Amino acid sequence: xxxxxxxxxxxxxxxxxxxxxxxxxxxxxxxxxxxxxxxxxxxxxxxxxxxxxxxxxxxxxxxxxxxxxxxxxxxxxxxxxxxxxxxxxxxxxxxxxxxxxxxxxxxxxxxxxxxxxxxxxxxxxxxxxxxxxxxxxxxxxxxxxxxxxxxxxxxxxxxxxxxxxxxxxxxxxxxxxxxxxxxxxxxxxxxxxxxxxxxxxxxxxxxxxxxxxxxxxxxxxxxxxxxxxxxxxxxxxxxxxxxxxxxxxxxxxxxxxxxxxxxxxxxxxxxxxxxxxxxxxxxxxxxxxxxxxxxxxxxxxxxxxxxxxxxxxxxxxxxxxxxxxxxxxxxxxxxxxxxxxxxxxxxxxxxxxxxxxxxxxxxxxxxxxxxxxxxxxxxxxxxxxxxxxxxx
Amino acid sequence: xxxxxxxxxxxxxxxxxxxxxxxxxxxxxxxxxxxxxxxxxxxxxxxxxxxxxxxxxxxxxxxxxxxxxxxxxxxxxxxxxxxxxxxxxxxxxxxxxxxxxxxxxxxxxxxxxxxxxxxxxxxxxxxxxxxxxxxxxxxxxxxxxxxxxxxxxxxxxxxxxxxxxxxxxxxxxxxxxxxxxxxxxxxxxxxxxxxxxxxxxxxxxxxxxxxxxx
Numbered sequence: 288x289x290x291x292x293x294x295x296x297x298x299x300x301x302x303x304x305x306x307x308x309x310x311x312x313x314x315x316x317x318x319x320x321x322x323x324x325x326x327x328x329x330x331x332x333x334x335x336x337x338x339x340x341x342x343x344x345x346x347x348x349x350x351x352x353x354x355x356x357x358x359x360x361x362x363x364x365x366x367x368x369x370x371x372x373x374x375x376x377x378x379x380x381x382x383x384x385x386x387x388x389x390x391x392x393x394x395x396x397x398x399x400x401x402x403x404x405x406x407x408x409x410x411x412x413x414x415x416x417x418x419x420x421x422x423x424x425x426x427x428x429x430x431x432x433x434x435x436x437x438x439x440x441x442x443x444x445x446x447x448x449x450x451x452x453x454x455x456x457x458x459x460x461x462x463x464x465x466x467x468x469x470x471x472x473x474x475x476x477x478x479x480x481x482x483x484x485x486x487x488x489x490x491x492x493x494x495x496x497x498x499x500x501x502x503x504x505x506x507x508x509x510x511x512x513x514x515x516x517x518x519x520x521x522x523x524x525x526x527x528x529x530x531x532x533x534x535x536x537x538x539x540x541x542x543x544x545x546x547x548x549x550x551x552x553x554x555x556x557x558x559x560x561x562x563x564x565x566x567x568x569x570x571x572x573x574x575x576x577x578x579x580x581x582x583x584x585x586x587x588x589x590x591x592x593x594x595x596x597x598x599x600x601x602x603x604x605x606x607x608x609x610x611x612x613x614x615x616x617x618x619x620x621x622x623x624x625x626x627x628x629x630x631x632x633x634x635x636x637x638x639x640x641x642x643x644x645x646x647x648x649x650x651x652x653x654x655x656x657x658x659x660x661x662x663x664x665x666x667x668x669x670x671x672x673x674x675x676x677x678x679x
Numbered sequence: 680x681x682x683x684x685x686x687x688x689x690x691x692x693x694x695x696x697x698x699x700x701x702x703x704x705x706x707x708x709x710x711x712x713x714x715x716x717x718x719x720x721x722x723x724x725x726x727x728x729x730x731x732x733x734x735x736x737x738x739x740x741x742x743x744x745x746x747x748x749x750x751x752x753x754x755x756x757x758x759x760x761x762x763x764x765x766x767x768x769x770x771x772x773x774x775x776x777x778x779x780x781x782x783x784x785x786x787x788x789x790x791x792x793x794x795x796x797x798x799x800x801x802x803x804x805x806x807x808x809x810x811x812x813x814x815x816x817x818x819x820x821x822x823x824x825x826x827x828x829x830x831x832x833x834x835x836x837x838x839x840x841x842x843x844x845x846x847x848x849x850x851x852x853x854x855x856x857x858x859x860x861x862x863x864x865x866x867x868x869x870x871x872x873x874x875x876x877x878x879x880x881x882x883x884x885x886x887x888x889x890x891x892x893x
Binding site: 422423426427430447448449450452480481482483484486487490514517518519522545546547548550551552554555557558561562579599600602604605606607614615616617620623624635636638639641642643645646648649650652653656657659660668672673676677678 | 691697700703704706709711712715716718719720721722723726727762764773774777779784785787788789790792793794797798799801802804805806807809810824827829831832835836837838839840850853855856858859860862863866869870
């Protein structure tokens with residue numbers, strides 16, 4: 288109930304914003320080549336822009352050129368652009384919000400300026416909400432509600448099932464193998480920074496892997512490509528070792544920064560692989576062209592490899608060269624799977640509801656669009672669904 | 680000294696040193712690796728200072744037109760907290776900066792991910808099956824819609840992959856694997872073209888410096 292009360296004002300606020308409209312000034316001029324000129328505040332921006340549109344007469348003598356002019360604060364008309372003598376539009380940028388700007392178009396015949404068009408004026412302003420993204424706001428709110436609901440269910444002790452994910456059940460085996468062989472565990476968190484959602488997911492999994500290495504007493508190496516990732520990884524691993532009651536086993540130096548350069552990092556990590564010969568390698572996060580270089584080297588040293596990324600172009604390489612691969616969203620589900628925390632499981636269930644919602648939208652949309660080819664009214668459903676999922 | 684020839688020789692020797700890794704780890708590879716890592720790390724330090732720190736922070740803190748914008752001291756302090764990690768007693772301050780980075784990253788990604796990975800895909804999949812007109816378009820459109828829906832079923836985590844759900848998920852993962860196979864082949868072709876480029880450099884630029892013309 289409290290969550291509904293929280294969301295309700297948001298929806299009302301959204302509805303009010305639908306009513307937002309910008310002032311439009313339009314004039315008709317029957318004597319001029321320019322038939323109409325309109326100016327309006329550019330929509331869905333941070334202000335400072337005015338959209339100007341003009342239409343020309345089709346039965347008048349076409350001028351050699353036209354100049355779009357703006358009435359500036361000095362009290363004179365200043366040219367802002369030379370435009371083609373045809374229907375067109377232009378955005379006047381870098382204006383001051385709240386101040387009125389007037390525009391006119393002057394046609395030129397044989398280099399001589401003729402009667403200018405009527406003027407059009409508008410006031411630039413900023414919009415708080417991008418109206419083209421209202422559909423996304425509503426969908427995001429619905430998904431959030433589903434997630435909140437299932438988190439609440441999880442917290443109340445409801446049993447939330449999660450299916451088996453092969454790559455994740457192998458985590459314990461991989462760390463155990465490294466311990467038995469007396470070799471380190473190598474964790475590669477991708478090459479992107481901490482503002483990347485996959486790196487954030489990777490850090491959550493790292494904390495679980497670190498708990499296992501702390502429990503089994505095997506060493507953990509985390510070479511990073513970004514300094515901030517190194518700092519976060521150090522904090523994450525330290526916290527895990529503390530939780531497992533093994534702060535003495537934590538070595539800050541084993542979580543180090545190599546370089547920001549993609550292939551420099553790949554070369555450095557390859558060097559670590561061939562010299563330290565890790566028994567288990569985790570590659571979880573965002574990877575690009577270095578993915579196969581890392582995975583192949585890891586395979587050559589005989590390590591058990593568990594990889595995961597949401598980069599579609601790199602998943603094939605991991606599938607080819609690694610023992611287990613987390614495909615796309617499995618990477619984001621990993622933290623819930625490994626921890627079995629009710630909050631995370633609830634969140635995962637909420638995301639499944641979102642997927643079901645999208646499936647229903649797709650099936651309904653495709654059916655109505657297909658039927659609509661024979662029976663016109665059905666296309667309205669497809670058009671509506673396309674509108675709410677459109678992203679501007 | 681002919682600097683061009685020196686550059687060609689450096690490029691060729693470093694390429695051969697890196698390729699020697701295909702045999703096994705050796706001193707030549709180690710040298711090239713350390714040179715590469717060291718130079719790139721140094722390059723990125725300067726790059727970050729010149730292209731990130733100065734234009735995005737310093738130029739805003741102390742604008743060219745004069746005066747000082749104190750609001751920009753806040754990110755400055757947050758950056759300073761990160762450096763203070765080297766001082767054990769003050770290292771905890773860096774958690775403020777880190778939490779801000781992680782929180783901002785997660786928040787911003789949420790809308791971007793929903794936009795690109797969900798809504799844009801859903802929007803693109805809402806098509807009339809007969810769109811295009813021909814029988815091939817019908818087949819293509821059915822594969823697209825079936826692939827997306829079955830692929831989504833595969834990523835259902837709160838339902839066991841048994842029965843009808845399991846069979847649908849199997850169709851989904853099969854379509855995904857076919858797509859991955861195509862992507863694999865395409866990318867390998869691109870990698871081979873890189874190898875061809877480097878081989879051409881060795882054969883047609885490096886060898887001629889020794890009087891060997893192919």
